[in-house]
Amino acid sequence: MQSFNEQCYELVRQVPAGKVTTYKAIAHALGTGAYRAVGNAMASNPDTFPNKGATPCHRVVKTDGSIGGFAHLPEAKIALLQSEGVKIKNNTVDLTTFAHVFA
DNA sequence: CGGTTGACCAAGT
DNA sequence: GACTTGGCCAACC
Numbered sequence: 001m002q003s004f005n006e007q008c009y010e011l012v013r014q015v016p017a018g019k020v021t022t023y024k025a026i027a028h029a030l031g032t033g034a035y036r037a038v039g040n041a042m043a044s045n046p047d048t049f050p051n052k053g054a055t056p057c058h059r060v061v062k063t064d065g066s067i068g069g070f071a072h073l074p075e076a077k078i079a080l081l082q083s084e085g086v087k088i089k090n091n092t093v094d095l096t097t098f099a100h101v102f103a
Numbered sequence: 104c105g106g107t108t109g110a111c112c113a114a115g116t
Numbered sequence: 117g118a119c120t121t122g123g124c125c126a127a128c129c
Contacts, residue, residue: 063112
């Protein structure tokens with residue numbers, strides 16, 4: 001059994017390019033409602049950008065579809081998501097189209 | 104074991 | 117439409 005944050009990373013890695021998930025979805029997939037702990041886990045995550053096998057935390061957005069804090073540079077993440085095929089409007093992702101569902 | 108913190112959420116003002 | 121308040125859960129001190 002991994003730490004809470006390890007489980008968060010696993011789920012985030014399951015999100016394919018061109019899709020996003022939310023803190024709430026991750027927490028729920030883990031069987032808990034700890035949105036904040038998820039965000040906290042990402043904050044402690046080993047890498048904030050897809051290096052080699054790092055956690056693609058840029059595919060995690062807030063429940064309302066807005067980007068969130070991430071690497072304190074949302075603009076960079078927006079550009080990255082768009083390059084993966086995610087359409088972003090007014091710094092907000094269309095969750096009805098790009099929300100990933102965990103198996 | 105208690106208190107603080109956080110890449111949050113929802114509702115109220 | 118932006119700011120404030122209360123609440124939630126796990127990790128850290």
